[in-house]
Every structure is written in structure tokens, then in C-alpha cells.
Amino acid sequence: MDTVTDTKPVAEMVNIRKSFAAVQALKGVDLVLHHGEVLGLVGDNAAGKSSLMKVLSGAYIPDDGEIRIEGNKVHMSDPLDARHLGIEMVYQDLALADNLDITSNVFLGRELVKTHLGPISALDSRHMEREAKRLLDRLKIDIPSVRLLVERLSGGQRQAVAIARATAFNSKVIIMDEPTAALSVASIKLVLDVIRELKVQGASIILISHRIEDIYSVSDRLIVMRQGRKVHDVPVTGTLDEFREEVVAYMIGARDDFSNLEKN
Amino acid sequence: MSLKDEMKPQRNILHDYGMYIAFVVIVVFFSIATKGLFISSRNIGNLVNAMSYIAVMAVGMTLVIVIRHIDLSVGFLAGTLGAVAAISLKYWQLPVGLTIPIVLALGIIAGLVTAFLVARMNIPAFVATLAGWLFYHGLLQLVTRKTGTIIINDPIFNAFGNGFIPDIKGIMFLPDVHKVTLLLGLLGILLFIRSEIINRRDTKAYNFGVIPMNMFIAKLVFFSIIIAGITWVLAGYKGLSWSAVVVLLVVFLYYYITTKTVIGRHIFAVGGNPEAAQLNGISVKKITYLVFGSMGFLTAISGILYASWLRSATTIAGTGMELDAIAAAFVGGVAVSGGVGKVTGSILGALVMASLTNGMNLLGWDISIQYIVRALVLAGAVIFDVATRKRRT
Ligand SMILES: Nc1ncnc2c1ncn2[C@@H]1O[C@H](COP(=O)(O)OP(=O)(O)OP(=O)(O)O)[C@@H](O)[C@H]1O
Ligand SMILES: [Mg+2]
Numbered sequence: 001m002d003t004v005t006d007t008k009p010v011a012e013m014v015n016i017r018k019s020f021a022a023v024q025a026l027k028g029v030d031l032v033l034h035h036g037e038v039l040g041l042v043g044d045n046a047a048g049k050s051s052l053m054k055v056l057s058g059a060y061i062p063d064d065g066e067i068r069i070e071g072n073k074v075h076m077s078d079p080l081d082a083r084h085l086g087i088e089m090v091y092q093d094l095a096l097a098d099n100l101d102i103t104s105n106v107f108l109g110r111e112l113v114k115t116h117l118g119p120i121s122a123l124d125s126r127h128m129e130r131e132a133k134r135l136l137d138r139l140k141i142d143i144p145s146v147r148l149l150v151e152r153l154s155g156g157q158r159q160a161v162a163i164a165r166a167t168a169f170n171s172k173v174i175i176m177d178e179p180t181a182a183l184s185v186a187s188i189k190l191v192l193d194v195i196r197e198l199k200v201q202g203a204s205i206i207l208i209s210h211r212i213e214d215i216y217s218v219s220d221r222l223i224v225m226r227q228g229r230k231v232h233d234v235p236v237t238g239t240l241d242e243f244r245e246e247v248v249a250y251m252i253g254a255r256d257d258f259s260n261l262e263k264n
Numbered sequence: 265m266s267l268k269d270e271m272k273p274q275r276n277i278l279h280d281y282g283m284y285i286a287f288v289v290i291v292v293f294f295s296i297a298t299k300g301l302f303i304s305s306r307n308i309g310n311l312v313n314a315m316s317y318i319a320v321m322a323v324g325m326t327l328v329i330v331i332r333h334i335d336l337s338v339g340f341l342a343g344t345l346g347a348v349a350a351i352s353l354k355y356w357q358l359p360v361g362l363t364i365p366i367v368l369a370l371g372i373i374a375g376l377v378t379a380f381l382v383a384r385m386n387i388p389a390f391v392a393t394l395a396g397w398l399f400y401h402g403l404l405q406l407v408t409r410k411t412g413t414i415i416i417n418d419p420i421f422n423a424f425g426n427g428f429i430p431d432i433k434g435i436m437f438l439p440d441v442h443k444v445t446l447l448l449g450l451l452g453i454l455l456f457i458r459s460e461i462i463n464r465r466d467t468k469a470y471n472f473g474v475i476p477m478n479m480f481i482a483k484l485v486f487f488s489i490i491i492a493g494i495t496w497v498l499a500g501y502k503g504l505s506w507s508a509v510v511v512l513l514v515v516f517l518y519y520y521i522t523t524k525t526v527i528g529r530h531i532f533a534v535g536g537n538p539e540a541a542q543l544n545g546i547s548v549k550k551i552t553y554l555v556f557g558s559m560g561f562l563t564a565i566s567g568i569l570y571a572s573w574l575r576s577a578t579t580i581a582g583t584g585m586e587l588d589a590i591a592a593a594f595v596g597g598v599a600v601s602g603g604v605g606k607v608t609g610s611i612l613g614a615l616v617m618a619s620l621t622n623g624m625n626l627l628g629w630d631i632s633i634q635y636i637v638r639a640l641v642l643a644g645a646v647i648f649d650v651a652t653r654k655r656r657t
Contacts, residue, residue: 097532109533145473
């Protein structure tokens with residue numbers, strides 16, 4: 001993308017708060033994502049990672065705080081709003097329809113249409129198949145046919161299809177919530193390869209993962225969350241071991257960079 | 265690392281065509297066992313009329329099951345709507361041209377009410393439509409209480425369930441055969457072959473794999489023979505009946521909608537993964553209204569066909585029809601878990617079940633045995649379907 005030099009962040013979240021009944025899931029979180037950047041997001045269970053990303057993708061409406069996309073303040077009331085703004089989320093619990101083929105899943109809700117007959121629109125199936133194939137090719141995803149039913153794919157292939165779908169419509173921000181969870185080693189490699197390929201092509205990505213080595217290998221920058229707050233925000237540097245040690249210290253609460261800024 | 269894109273067989277041939285083969289076996293068995301009576305033109309003509317209302321209902325039920333619901337209310341709803349048609353014709357003196365639109369509209373409204381209970385009030389479809397079953401059972405008795413069975417005398421209305429399409433008069437060639445039916449059958453075969461060839465050519469043009477040529481030809485021949493056989497048999501009696509025409513129209517319409525349109529794709533997406541569909545901007549509520557609305561519409565057609573076939577509306581019309589439609593859908597390969605089902609499969613399912621009943625009746629089998637045989641076929645079909653639908657994991 002030609003916007004890498006743009007200094008305005010592609011996405012910005014300021015002082016985001018969100019509570020569920022008694023649980024304060026997000027206690028005033030700031031996040032900045034630059035163009036062409038892969039941002040890792042880690043934290044213990046229930047730290048609020050998914051909640052924060054669901055806010056950014058329109059699935060949750062924050063109680064307080066501001067979201068800016070390319071500098072413009074936005075309001076999102078559902079995932080479709082976010083999608084129209086170019087924010088795509090690959091869900092932890094995959095949002096694919098197993099009974100449909102790869103093409104149908106890639107174009108789910110955004111089908112290409114040949115002709116309209118009143119309320120009835122005829123699908124342009126061949127066109128969609130060709131586009132889906134091109135998309136998988138572009139991300140170097142090796143799946144024999146776009147006509148395969150998703151239920152027949154391996155975990156890694158499914159995740160790759162989910163990611164491919166998120167990138168299909170010129171999205172500005174791609175959010176991946178634990179794309180490598182519960183995958184085999186081969187599948188993890190497949191997914192990381194897809195992320196690297198996306199990065200080469202200049203996509204802006206937020207990656208949630210419990211696997212610190214995955215974050216280390218593909219991310220430019222890292223945010224650590226703990227108990228609904230951001231506790232660490234740094235570029236990825238050093239060796240994997242140093243990196244891991246540092247991250248864990250923040251995850252378990254031994255260190256905290258922002259504790260003086262934010263109480264409760 | 266490019267896509268190879270050879271056509272991987274997703275389900276084996278046995279799965280896709282198993283029920284067609286079973287159907288042929290059933291036909292051959294009863295034809296031999298009844299010494300040809302089963303396959304006689306007259307019997308097949310009756311069989312088609314007797315299965316048409318179930319077939320139409322099964323198409324609607326297929327979509328309902330695809331989106332993971334069920335509709336138990338449609339049997340008595342069909343009966344009630346048939347009674348409304350009879351009352352409209354006989355007591356309100358409305359013409360057929362007005363009666364039928366009224367009944368269709370009432371059917372759609374009834375379907376939308378069901379959808380309201382399911383989609384808006386979040387009542388499980390099983391419960392909501394069980395209530396509907398009771399409600400329409402009561403309503404049917406209420407509207408027919410004063411009159412009892414209502415005899416319908418309207419010849420146009422009765423033609424739907426009993427009449428046949430007209431033939432060209434005065435041709436000496438094949439005197440006892442219905443020429444228009446033959447022509448339509450021929451046309452059907454040509455259209456079928458044409459669409460298959462175009463489909464294959466387009467698929468190739470986009471570099472997608474196709475089944476081997478010999479398999480393709482075998483498929484064309486198999487289906488052409490089936491169409492030709494049915495056509496020939498029907499043409500030997502009075503030709504294509506109006507009820508068969510209605511079934512064909514419904515099948516074409518729903519086949520097109522389910523396989524070629526955005527709405528159809530969305531229905532299956534909702535069936536496969538409602539959360540995913542919703543996240544992708546497909547309104548599950550809207551699809552639910554649409555599918556139950558269509559169920560109501562088809563139920564109205566079914567009720568009209570049934571009342572017309574019997575030339576009357578009775579106090580028990582529609583009893584158990586919903587279960588026959590559900591059975592037809594499952595025999596036709598609809599998956600209990602939703603998301604999977606074909607309109608053509610359900611029609612075939614209806615045909616299989618109707619053939620069994622008809623054949624066993626001709627053989628004079630005891631009704632208790634008939635139920636048991638149908639039970640075995642239903643269970644067997646579902647077991648077969650599950651066993652041959654191989655999942656990877
Ligand atoms: N829809 C919801 N309703 C109620 N509580 C919620 C909801 N979503 C999240 N929470 C709560 O908010 C807190 C943060 O959850 P969240 O899913 O964001 O954590 P996470 O960092 O993604 O954890 P994990 O690593 O386990 O995925 C948890 O206490 C969780 O129970
Ligand atoms: Mg999470």
C-alpha cells in the first residue's frame with residue numbers, strides 16, 4: 001500500500017471502557033495501529049483482549065472512549081458498520097458456514113450478482129469462484145479447489161480461508177483473534193505464512209495470541225493487557241527469550257508501565 | 265504453490281444418486297410384483313395426483329429444516345385453507361380467480377405468524393408449530409362445524425387436482441397417446457441436456473474441473489431415460505395433470521431460488537451457521553420470516569390441491585400431512601442438523617414414499633405392515649445418508 005509513510009494512524013482507540021454487569025472488562029484502554037503494521041496483543045485469560053477487539057470491530061459498543069479511523073472519529077453500532085469502515089475481524093470461534101464451499105464463505109453476505117429480478121438477485125457464481133481462487137493464490141494459500149466444502153478443510157486451511165475472506169474487500173484493518181489456537185504445528189505455520197504474506201502486501205493487522213513466539217515472529221509492535229488495562233506497549237526487539245521473559249513479567253503483573261496513569 | 269483445482273469428489277456418487285437408484289428399484293419391484301399394474305399409465309397418473317400436495321409441502325419443509333426449524337402446523341393449516349377455499353367458492357360465491365389469491369395470501373400470513381413466534385418471540389419452532397397444530401386443528405373444526413364436509417362443485421377449481429392439460433385434437437399419429445405431454449417431455453429432456461452442457465462448458469472455461477466425459481454422458485442418459493419413461497407413461501393415460509404442472513412449477517421456482525440466487529445462498533448460510541450469517545450482515549430474522557412465509561404459501565397450494573383432488577373440504581383434511589412432508593424431506597436427504605437439503609431430493613423423497621404406499625396398496629398389504637415398511641425406509645434412508653456423507657474430521 002502507498003500509505004505506509006502516512007503518519008496518521010490507521011486506527012486509534014482512546015480511553016475505551018466497557019463493563020458487563022459487575023465485570024469491568026476494559027478500564028480505559030488506548031491503542032494505536034499504524035499503516036502497514038502488525039500489532040501483537042497478548043495478555044492472560046480474561047485480560048480483555050477479545051473485548052477490546054470486539055469494540056474495534058463493532059460487535060461491542062463501548063461505554064466510554066473514542067475510536068478514530070484514519071484520523072476521523074467514528075461510531076459503530078454493529079459489525080457491518082465496522083466492515084463498511086474497512087475493519088475486518090477474524091473471529092476466535094470461526095465465523096464460517098461449514099455446509100458451504102470456500103467461495104460461498106469468502107463472499108458470504110457480499111455475493112456478486114449477475115442480474116436483479118425485483119427482490120431476487122441471480123448469483124454470479126463463476127465470477128465469485130474465479131475471484132476466490134485469485135484471492136487464495138495471492139495469499140499463497142494452497143487449497144486444491146475453491147469448491148471444497150469448508151467442513152472438509154483442516155483447521156489451518158479453515159483459518160486461512162477466514163483470513164482470506166477478511167482481506168477480500170480492501171480492508172484497512174484486519175483483526176485476528178487467536179488464529180493459531182487449537183491448530184496443529186503444520187497448520188500454525190500455514191496461518192503464520194499467510195500473515196507474513198499479508199504483511200509483505202502492506203496490510204495493517206492486529207494479532208491476538210497466547211503464543212508469544214508467534215507474536216515475536218510476525219509482529220512489529222506489542223501491547224500487553226492485564227485485567228482490562230494496557231500495561232506495556234513497545235516495538236518487538238531482542239531475542240525471543242528476552243522478549244518472552246519481558247512479556248511474561250507484564251502479563252503476570254510483575255511490571256506495569258501505565259499504573260500511575262490509571263487507577264481502578 | 266498455485267491452486268491445482270482439480271475437482272475433488274466431495275461426496276461419493278452413491279450419496280448423490282443413491283435415492284434415485286432406490287427409487288428405480290422400488291418402481292421395478294412393484295411393477296413386477298403387481299404384474300405391470302403399478303407402472304400402468306392410469307396408476308402412475310393417480311399416483312402423481314395423490315403425491316402432489318405432499319411434494320409441494322415437502323419443498324417448503326425442506327427450507328424450514330435447512331434453517332434448523334420444523335413446522336408441525338402445516339397439515340391442519342392446509343386442511344383449514346382448503347376449507348376456506350371451499351367456503352369461499354360455495355358460500356361466498358367468489359370466483360376461483362379470487363378464491364385462490366385469498367387462500368394463498370392467508371397461507372402466507374399464517375406462515376408469517378409462525379415466523380413471528382419463532383424469530384421475534386424466540387419460541388422454539390417445535391413448540392410454536394405444535395401450538396399451531398392445535399390451533400388449526402380447532403379452527404378447521406370450527407369452520408366446518410355447521411356444514412360438515414363441504415362439496416366443491418366448481419369445475420375450474422376441481423381441475424387442479426383432477427384435470428389434465430389439453431391435447432391437440434385431430435392428429436392420427438399415436439391415437440391413444442397424449443401428444444402435448446410427449447412434446448413437453450421431449451422439451452424437458454432437451455432443456456435438461458442443454459443446461460447440463462452449458463454448465464459443463466462454462467465450468468471448463470473457468471478452468472474448474474468437471475466429471476469425466478463418460479460419467480457425464482451416463483448422467484445425461486440416466487436422467488433423460490427417467491424423464492422419457494415418466495413422460496411416456498403419463499402420455500399413455502390422459503397426459504400431464506394440472507397438479508403435476510403445479511408441482512413442476514414449484515420445483516423449478518424453488519430449485520432456482522435455492523441454487524442460483526443470493527436469497528437461496530443466505531438461507532443455507534443461516535442453516536449452516538446462524539452466527540456467521542448474522543456477522544456477515546445476513547439477517548437471520550428476515551430469512552426466518554421468508555422461509556416460514558414460503559412454507560405458508562406452499563401450504564396454501566397444498567391445501568388447494570388436496571381439496572380440489574377430493575372435490576371437497578372435510579373436517580379431518582390435512583391430518584398427518586405435515587409428517588408425510590417431513591418424512592419426504594428426510595428421505596430426500598435433508599440433514600436433521602440443518603444447512604443441507606435439496607428441493608429435488610425432497611420431491612424424490614415424496615415420490616418414493618407415495619410409490620411405496622401406492623404399491624403396497626395395490627398388493628393389498630395390511631395397513632399395519634405398510635406403516636412398518638415406510639418406517640424402515642425412512643430410517644434406512646437417513647442412515648444411508650449419514651453413512652455416505654463422509655466428513656473429513
Ligand atoms: N459478552 C460478555 N458478557 C459478559 N462478560 C463478558 C462478555 N465478554 C467478555 N466478558 C468478560 O470480560 C472479561 C474480558 O474477557 P475477554 O474475552 O475480553 O478476555 P480475553 O483477554 O480475550 O481472554 P481469553 O484469552 O480467554 O480469550 C472477562 O471477565 C469476561 O468474562
Ligand atoms: Mg479472547
